[in-house]
Amino acid sequence: MTTRLDDPIWEQIRAEAAEDAEREPALAGFLNTVVLGRPTLEDSLSFLLASKLENPVLSALTLREMLNSVFCNNEAVQDAIRADLEAVVTRDPASRGYSSPLLYFKGFHAIQAHRAAHDYWVRDRKPLALYLQSRISEVFAVDIHPGARLGKGLLFDHATSVVIGETAVVEDNFSMLHEVTLGGTGKVGGDRHPKIGKGVMIGAGAKVLGNIRVGEGAKIGAGSVVLRDVPPHVTVAGVPARPVSVPQYAMPALEMDQQFSDEDDEEDELERRRA
Template sequence: MAYVAEQTDTTDLIWSYIRKEANEMLAKEPVLSGFLQSSMLNHNSLEKAIGYMLSEKLGNNAVPARLLGQVFEDAFSADPSITQSIRSDIIAVFERDPACTSHLEPLLYFKGFHALQCYRLGHWLWNNDRQALALFLQNRISEVFGLDIHPAAKIGKGIMIDHGTGVVIGETTVIEDNVSLLQNVTLGGTGKDTGDRHPKIREGALICAGAKILGNIEIGRGAKVGATSVVLEDVPAHCTAVGVPAKIVGSCCPQPAREMDQSLPKID
């Protein structure tokens, strides 16, 4: 069953499904009892659960998990759009990743999802004049999850970062809603230029594994960038680009980020 993030009852529905799935997992695998209780079942909301779980992952001796947990709580209270985005991201992973069989799995196991939600806290801090803590979180996200996402980047909702290993997202990057990225994607600059220097990924685009998109260029709405491509120029909406350097090789389906079809049009 697919769920729509914009439904008014999505918040309660998603959390109720997560708790149901956690209880089903507990019944099948009692060895995970302590893990499931502490991470999910001991909490009365998704906000409490994800704040606890991520702060436990990011905390260290210098900045304990309990302090980070309070920062998560502050951010969730101050900006409800963060938790709306989290729910949209859960739905995105559930609908697009064939390896994901429940709403619970991204919360427990998927580091691309974890890193993205930690970025959302860092972005809130960055925009509230707390850049030092935001940069601390960027560093911890890189150390713990293997992704490097600058807290100033602008990332929409309904995002899936599949696998996540090696993903780099630069400071002035913009990623609109309902985009899918795979492992080892770089959204980077081209040198030492300052200012607006990173890619703009428009709604519904699919960026396949290992793609490098460099400079202040635009990947159009519903476009697809093939695996290991190096993109140095704009890619128009609903087109497929592939190669080193990337060239337009055809069109793609209307919603490649949702379809997750990484095949390429036949080239004569």
């Protein structure tokens, strides 16, 4: 088991929970059970997820042990958990500090539960991984195949109806909103899902389909259908999606700006990039 001796994010979560427990006595028992009575962030997270994912097949106690075996022994997962919390706090104005996503944001919950399922998948415990995928989908309305590879620093804002296929790859510092699909194009087997570069932002309802590459720092407009590769640092939108501008920032995921740049500036910049 890996225990972090210096964990400022966990200390901040505990401070926020203590303040909330004092201000809202009705939640004091919940906050003491989930946060203030837990020794580490990993233990808190495993307790919370197990309570949400339990059912007659797997009890909360069994699920806690399964989740803790990943969260408490995999340093890469521990780093990812904290990077994901940081992503929510810095990108989502609805977040009231670090405790809010830990306790209440199902996009964060779904990502962390997937990290456990993926760990079992790569350790060739595939039936268990698929069972976890099924429960995660039922509880959080987020369907991520356990084979999908997710980086760190991720924000799934709202997250309802997100679908990510088996061979999808999502690199670090990625943001997307609800009803996004990273899927296949039909019955094609093998490597059939999108590869998403660092810093990409995908708007609500977009569908990215097939074994295509969305380059670093690209932005996909809400409701778009993307069927071809997207170059780095280009904004695409429409059905089918086509280049419409360039992002104002190098890493759109960090800014969460849904607007397109001025039309004249878009055309000038696109011509410059083609030259």
